[in-house]
Amino acid sequence: MSTDDAAQKGMFGVSGSGDTSGFGGLVRNVADPRSTPRPYGGYFDEVADLLGEGLAKADVGFEEAVTRVVVDRGELTLHVRRERIVEVCRLLRDDEGLRFELCSSVSAVDYLDAPQGNDADEQAARLHVVYHLTSMTFRRRIRLEVAVSVEDPHVPSVTSVYPTADWQERETWDMFGVLFDGHPGLTRILMPDDWDGHPQRKDYPLGGVPVEYKGAEIPPPDTRRAYR
Known part of the structure; x- marks a missing residue:
């Protein structure tokens, strides 16, 4: 690069x-989005090994569930295929050696101008759902990411594993337009029900009205700045 x-x-x-x-x-x-080579350092290798063992018991290869492992700024991120996110979360929660009991956050990132990955499918999947998991037993934290496209923004809901994800998934749907299949009540949580669009997508119009001062006019944000 x-x-x-x-x-x-x-x-x-x-x-x-x-x-x-x-x-x-x-x-x-x-940050370079490519996978980090082993050894990852700290407890990260142990987490990856135990997750791989749990997936193998379910006759699922590690690469079938996790597309990329990235260690950056002292943080471990597992890039998970969306069809495996519930299974991976359940293993991370229930395995005796992992015990990630708490999903502290579900949010998203829109990589509109900075496509992640090297192949066309990954570059088209600009919406990344981000999960922050905490093991209170072992005092450990990891991140999971699931990438989807704007044309097909469906991700299985993890509320069956982490009930705390309920309102967080609703906010992610509201702000980014990610549809969480299986969510018990996926409705807007911040914007009105009839609101058009999802305000935290990078291509969402900023809108606004011009502000007039004596002898001057300040144009609305969407005509004077391009946020990236």
Whole structure:
């Protein structure tokens, strides 16, 4: 990956003298999305091994359930195939050596301009559902990610494994438009029921109205900035 590909520059899509905030000089390194080679370090190898053993007992290969293992900034992320997410969560919760009893968060990320992975299917799957799991028994944390496309944004609900995911999946549906199949009541939780669109998608229009001052007019956000 070249230096230009591995970094994003600026903020708000502003370049040149139009940016008076100073954020135009920001240079942010972008993590390489490819798999991390073994050894992962710390307890991460143990988690991967125990998960692999549990999947093998169910006659499921590790690669059939997990497409990629990434260790970045001291955090373990397992990229899980959506059809296996419930099975993986149940194993992570119930295995005696894993005991990830708590799903503390379900959210999403829209990689509109930064496709993840190297093949066409992964690059098309711009919506990533992110699960944060905590083992209170072993004081460990991991992340799971499931990637889906805007055209087919269906992910099985994990509420049967983690009841705390109920409202979190509702918020993810509301903000990102991910449909959680099997959810007991998938309705909007922040926006009105008849709201059009999902506000945290990167291509959602910012909207707004122009603000008039004496001798000046400030245009609405969607005409003056492009958020990335």
